[in-house]
Amino acid sequence: MNKDAKIKLFLVDDDALFLKSLEIAFLQQADFTIETFATGELCLQQLSHKPDVIILDYYLNGIDAKAMNGIETLDKIKAFNPDIPVVMLSSQDKIDVAVNCMHHRAFDYVVKSETAFVRLQKIITSIFSFKKMEKTLNWYMARM
């Protein structure tokens, strides 16, 4: 990520209403460049825009019944660049689904609820403090 540049967020959800409200909620916090996608396929096409964080819904087949689900999209994102943190956001509150997403290297898993947005914010903050730590560590390692 460039310094001074805004944080670039990708939001992926087939529920247009939820997508929009999420976008508005994030924009009120400022400091974000947001791109929204209704399907995983669209998101994958735009990965070259270098998102800093991707927030991905689990079920994406609300519009196109044959669309990829979140796990497949997650795998493809990780194949493209394993360093992009992907946070799964889903109405699925089954443990199996959550654990499965974690196996597929999601950064975190949030259930869609009233507090989901606050949790997302916290996660994004922790992603960047984590990245900063990693960077500092690399800096020191390079000088060892």
Added chain:
Amino acid sequence: MNNQTRLKVFLVDDDALYLKSEEIELNGQNDYTIETYASGELCLQQLSRNPDVIILDYWLNGVDKSAMNGEQILDKIKRFNSDIPVVILSAQEKIEVAVNCMQHRAFDYVVKSKTAFMEVHKILNYIKNTLYSKS
């Protein structure tokens, strides 16, 4: 891995009854060498005995109120040897707990239910066939 193909499994649970039934259930397969521990602390003391897999309960303070919980034990095990797969077996059905355990590098997370033993069997088989297959 031991000389034979038997996996050495550590079971950790503060519920003595559950622990015993877990042991009996797994012993029925005759594929595992099993050691059981009533607390995480006891398990940590015996890590030098080189378990191949650890099956760990999440809440361990049923007997001793100040006992460490599964997540703390998990961290300690991973610090000792990050290659030991740890499966969390828990009555906790909260997503946060499960996700948190996965972030702390648990191998898998199983909820205590009627099908829990089946799932554990499946995971143990998977571990046996992939991580410890003869190479």
